[in-house]
Amino acid sequence: MNKKPLISVHEARKHLAKELTTVAGVETVSLDEAQSRILAEDIPAGIDVPGYDNSAMDGFALNTNDFITVGKTLPVSQVVKAGTNPEALLAGSAARIFTGAPIPKGADAIVLQEDCDFDEFTVKVKEAPEVGQHIRCRGHDIKAGSVVFKQGRRLMPQDIGLLASLGTDSLRVYKRLRVAIINTGDELVEPGQMLQAGQIYESNSYTLKALLGRLGFQCIDFGIVGDELEATRQVLARAAEEADCIISSGGVSVGDADFVKAALQELGEVAMWKLALKPGKPFTYGKVNSVPFFGLPGNPVAVFVTFALLVKPYLLGMQGMQDMKRTECKSIQVAAGFTIEQPGSREEYLRVCVEEDKSGKQQLIAFSNQGSSVMSSLSWADGLARIPCETLVKKGDLLDYLPFEGLL
Ligand code: AMP
Numbered sequence: 001m002n003k004k005p006l007i008s009v010h011e012a013r014k015h016l017a018k019e020l021t022t023v024a025g026v027e028t029v030s031l032d033e034a035q036s037r038i039l040a041e042d043i044p045a046g047i048d049v050p051g052y053d054n055s056a057m058d059g060f061a062l063n064t065n066d067f068i069t070v071g072k073t074l075p076v077s078q079v080v081k082a083g084t085n086p087e088a089l090l091a092g093s094a095a096r097i098f099t100g101a102p103i104p105k106g107a108d109a110i111v112l113q114e115d116c117d118f119d120e121f122t123v124k125v126k127e128a129p130e131v132g133q134h135i136r137c138r139g140h141d142i143k144a145g146s147v148v149f150k151q152g153r154r155l156m157p158q159d160i161g162l163l164a165s166l167g168t169d170s171l172r173v174y175k176r177l178r179v180a181i182i183n184t185g186d187e188l189v190e191p192g193q194m195l196q197a198g199q200i201y202e203s204n205s206y207t208l209k210a211l212l213g214r215l216g217f218q219c220i221d222f223g224i225v226g227d228e229l230e231a232t233r234q235v236l237a238r239a240a241e242e243a244d245c246i247i248s249s250g251g252v253s254v255g256d257a258d259f260v261k262a263a264l265q266e267l268g269e270v271a272m273w274k275l276a277l278k279p280g281k282p283f284t285y286g287k288v289n290s291v292p293f294f295g296l297p298g299n300p301v302a303v304f305v306t307f308a309l310l311v312k313p314y315l316l317g318m319q320g321m322q323d324m325k326r327t328e329c330k331s332i333q334v335a336a337g338f339t340i341e342q343p344g345s346r347e348e349y350l351r352v353c354v355e356e357d358k359s360g361k362q363q364l365i366a367f368s369n370q371g372s373s374v375m376s377s378l379s380w381a382d383g384l385a386r387i388p389c390e391t392l393v394k395k396g397d398l399l400d401y402l403p404f405e406g407l408l
């Protein structure tokens with residue numbers, strides 16, 4: 001028996017953040033392929049956005065001085081539509097103008113059409129306009145030469161649009177991380193096959209592939225390996241040749257059929273194992289021939305929780321993401337709608353839903369069966385609630401709630 005104290009999730013995260021190194025490869029992708037990719041270069045703006053002063057509204061462009069000198073009614077001297085290049089504003093006149101259209105030289109304000117009486121030839125402006133009103137100035141969004149995104153930025157959908165607004169059509173990003181997946185267990189059978197007595201369907205790799213795919217990583221599936229030291233050693237060695245990182249599930253407990261740790265010790269090193277985490281205690285981190293290795297527990301809920309809390313931030317860091325704060329899920333405080341009367345010795349992550357109580361206040365409801373093999377708890381839930389170790393919970397106590405949208 002190993003008597004080492006369990007490592008807290010916080011400590012594990014800190015340790016892992018120090019360990020990771022960014023994958024080396026860089027490639028050029030088109031803007032359409034850049035979603036969720038991580039920039040391998042700074043992006044300076046080549047142009048001002050917008051590139052010219054333009055109208056934020058449909059209305060009339062005029063010079064505020066004319067309103068005082070000429071009066072409230074002005075002749076309409078031109079029509080300026082988006083996509084055209086207007087003439088300078090005739091002194092003492094107004095220009096009919098539409099949203100996005102360039103401001104004619106000499107105009108310094110836009111009056112909303114709702115605030116005017118107008119026909120094709122004249123416009124009567126009811127109230128004195130202010131200089132600059134409803135004008136979107138050149139460069140007010142982005143200034144040419146400014147760094148829009150730094151190397152290490154993970155591109156969000158809105159970033160893709162912003163890059164397009166600069167005229168960018170391709171980018172240098174880090175090559176997709178190749179992640180090997182290995183499943184251990186004599187009882188495991190691929191979905192689609194017939195089950196024999198004592199067998200179960202292998203599901204962890206499917207969860208992992210879905211999680212990894214969502215993050216934009218490449219999966220290399222090494223399938224199922226039986227509970228046997230030599231086979232485990234061989235598949236780990238092969239995976240280390242082909243992948244940037246290896247994730248296995250199962251075989252990391254201290255049972256007689258758990259060979260992952262032993263194989264790891266032969267091929268590389270075991271840097272960390274056993275977390276003060278529920279579910280997810282038998283978690284292993286190490287290196288196989290210097291390739292980072294995560295040995296996740298076998299139980300499906302523990303796979304999901306350890307991946308979301310520890311593996312995801314690590315992989316995003318490896319993939320080049322600089323802002324590590326963004327790799328972790330931000331928790332929200334929500335009141336517990338349940339009690340915990342027995343304090344736990346490990347930090348626990350409960351599968352919860354957010355519901356409204358009778359007064360319309362949000363509260364967390366916990367799934368009835370929190371067993372680490374109960375996959376239906378994860379599909380039922382909206383997210384996880386963190387219960388610190390040695391903590392009792394009364395109804396109404398505020399808990400850290402981690403919604404799946406942020407966690408995955
Ligand atoms: P282990 O850590 O290998 O003792 O596995 C713990 C539990 O998780 C056992 O009930 C296994 O049958 C189950 N398990 C392990 N690997 C998988 C997998 N890939 N898919 C589904 N269940 C698994």
Ligand code: MG
Pocket residue numbers: 184185186227250251257298
């Ligand atoms: Mg096993």
